[in-house]
Amino acid sequence: xxxxxxxxxxxxxxxxxxxxxxxxxxxxxxxxxxxxxxxxxxxxxxxxxxxxxxxxxxxxxxxxxxxxxxxxxxxxxxxxxxxxxxxxxxxxxxxxxxxxxxxxxxxxxxxxxxxxxxxxxxxxxxxxxxxxxxxxxxxxxxxxxxxxxxxxxxxxxxxxxxxxxxxxxxxxxxxxxxxxxxxxxxxxxxxxxxxxxx
Amino acid sequence: xxxxxxxxxxxxxxxxxxxxxxxxxxxxxxxxxxxxxxxxxxxxxxxxxxxxxxxxxxxxxxxxxxxxxxxxxxxxxxxxxxxxxxxxxxxxxxxxxxxxxxxxxxxxxxxxxxxxxxxxxxxxxxxxxxxxxxxxxxxxxxxxxxxxxxxxxxxxxxxxxxxxxxxxxxxxxxxxxxxxxxxxxxxxxxxxxxxxxxxxxxxxxxxxxxxxxxxxxxxxxxxxxxxxxxxxxxxxxxxxxxxxxxxxxxxxxxxxxxxxxxxxxxxxxxxxxxxxxxxxxxxxxxxxxxxxxxxxx
Numbered sequence: 001x002x003x004x005x006x007x008x009x010x011x012x013x014x015x016x017x018x019x020x021x022x023x024x025x026x027x028x029x030x031x032x033x034x035x036x037x038x039x040x041x042x043x044x045x046x047x048x049x050x051x052x053x054x055x056x057x058x059x060x061x062x063x064x065x066x067x068x069x070x071x072x073x074x075x076x077x078x079x080x081x082x083x084x085x086x087x088x089x090x091x092x093x094x095x096x097x098x099x100x101x102x103x104x105x106x107x108x109x110x111x112x113x114x115x116x117x118x119x120x121x122x123x124x125x126x127x128x129x130x131x132x133x134x135x136x137x138x139x140x141x142x143x144x145x146x147x148x149x150x151x152x153x154x155x156x157x158x159x160x161x162x163x164x165x166x167x168x169x170x171x172x173x174x175x176x177x178x179x180x181x182x183x184x185x186x187x188x189x190x191x192x193x194x195x196x197x198x
Numbered sequence: 199x200x201x202x203x204x205x206x207x208x209x210x211x212x213x214x215x216x217x218x219x220x221x222x223x224x225x226x227x228x229x230x231x232x233x234x235x236x237x238x239x240x241x242x243x244x245x246x247x248x249x250x251x252x253x254x255x256x257x258x259x260x261x262x263x264x265x266x267x268x269x270x271x272x273x274x275x276x277x278x279x280x281x282x283x284x285x286x287x288x289x290x291x292x293x294x295x296x297x298x299x300x301x302x303x304x305x306x307x308x309x310x311x312x313x314x315x316x317x318x319x320x321x322x323x324x325x326x327x328x329x330x331x332x333x334x335x336x337x338x339x340x341x342x343x344x345x346x347x348x349x350x351x352x353x354x355x356x357x358x359x360x361x362x363x364x365x366x367x368x369x370x371x372x373x374x375x376x377x378x379x380x381x382x383x384x385x386x387x388x389x390x391x392x393x394x395x396x397x398x399x400x401x402x403x404x405x406x407x408x409x410x411x412x413x414x415x416x417x418x419x420x421x422x423x424x425x426x427x428x429x430x431x432x433x434x435x436x437x438x439x440x441x442x443x444x445x446x447x448x449x450x451x452x453x454x455x456x457x458x459x460x461x462x463x464x465x466x467x468x469x470x471x472x473x474x475x476x477x478x479x480x481x482x483x484x485x486x487x488x489x490x491x492x493x494x495x
Contacts, residue, residue, distance in 0.1 A: 083355040083393035104247040118401035126244035134238040179236035
């Protein structure tokens with residue numbers, strides 16, 4: 001039959017990344033990953049698991065098995081809203097929210113995150129804003145995020161933005177940090193220059 | 199004991215009414231909160247997803263600054279925003295539990311002449327009102343009891359889990375107790391600690407707004423006058439997307455969503471403007487008996 005595609009739907013051991021589970025487990029809070037009994041409590045309690053391509057339980061299992069590509073490219077890590085339900089409910093005390101944070105950081109390091117997916121874009125904009133000024137500005141960060149991911153959506157957001165401005169709930173400029181602003185910059189610079197602390 | 203106030207970025211913008219009503223209520227109770235000078239952003243949830251150690255260092259600078267105000271005595275740092283509250287608690291805990299984090303934070307702080315000895319206690323205003331001020335003093339300060347007002351207390355996620363110790367992570371009661379002391383009726387409902395969708399309401403709308411809608415839907419079914427919140431992001435999500443939610447889920451979503459401090463302030467007879475009521479998109483719905491009784495103080 002012409003055009004019939006035959007594709008293997010499993011991965012064999014040599015195709016997995018044996019180092020991946022260790023790298024994840026090395027991150028604070030993620031060490032308990034190996035205690036998982038695959039009960040699925042995390043997936044059941046997760047408020048957004050119905051939208052995830054891999055449920056939290058599968059993420060844990062696949063991380064342990066070394067499915068690096070699949071895990072880092074899943075939408076799961078970018079849908080986790082840090083509600084900590086799974087962390088509180090896990091019968092083995094695994095800090096699953098911290099595992100998700102570890103995977104987000106690895107996905108950004110490995111540039112495996114979806115470039116135009118709003119969640120990582122928002123996280124990066126927030127990071128840069130705070131790096132520059134020491135404080136965040138929700139309005140500015142949200143605007144840049146929308147511009148970078150879906151500029152047309154900005155038009156739809158204008159009524160909300162105006163309403164927030166009128167109510168004094170959004171400002172176009174960031175409130176300045178008082179006093180020693182240099183100190184915060186020095187502190188973050190120190191973290192940049194002392195890689196041994198990472 | 200010194201009580202300092204850590205506003206965080208949201209209480210200076212979208213959550214301004216939270217700051218206004220919080221400070222007014224504490225002033226009325228003669229329990230002044232003093233803003234921590236020179237504070238910086240706590241890092242929130244976003245920073246943790248990019249650079250964990252830097253996120254902890256950001257938060258730790260605030261702890262070190264707060265400690266300087268204690269003159270060797272423990273200092274209480276009151277953090278009303280759920281994300282700030284969680285991040286500050288997490289930083290304290292992880293500094294001790296994870297040596298590399300503790301070392302990185304100490305080294306970085308030292309490089310700018312700061313030090314943190316662990317003498318700061320992070321408190322949520324709900325915790326302070328119940329445990330430090332006490333319901334007796336609050337009852338005594340109520341001049342306009344909220345009789346006939348039915349409220350759904352919504353605690354959200356990060357105020358009650360996973361680090362908080364002042365209330366139950368599954369069925370918290372501090373806000374219920376507080377608003378009952380103000381004369382209101384509070385309902386028992388299953389959404390007290392369910393996630394509002396957090397940043398997803400703006401990033402992945404279908405996922406985030408579905409969360410907020412489910413919470414509002416349950417509140418509406420119980421016929422409450424308002425949902426009370428303790429977090430600027432929860433308040434924003436539940437209040438500001440009701441239009442899009444009505445269209446998306448083919449339902450007429452209309453519900454007052456106010457900070458618990460605004461409702462407490464109302465019971466104390468504080469005026470609307472002082473409590474930031476004019477910043478709400480949907481005016482706080484009040485039973486007829488309470489209308490027209492507000493006066494300037």
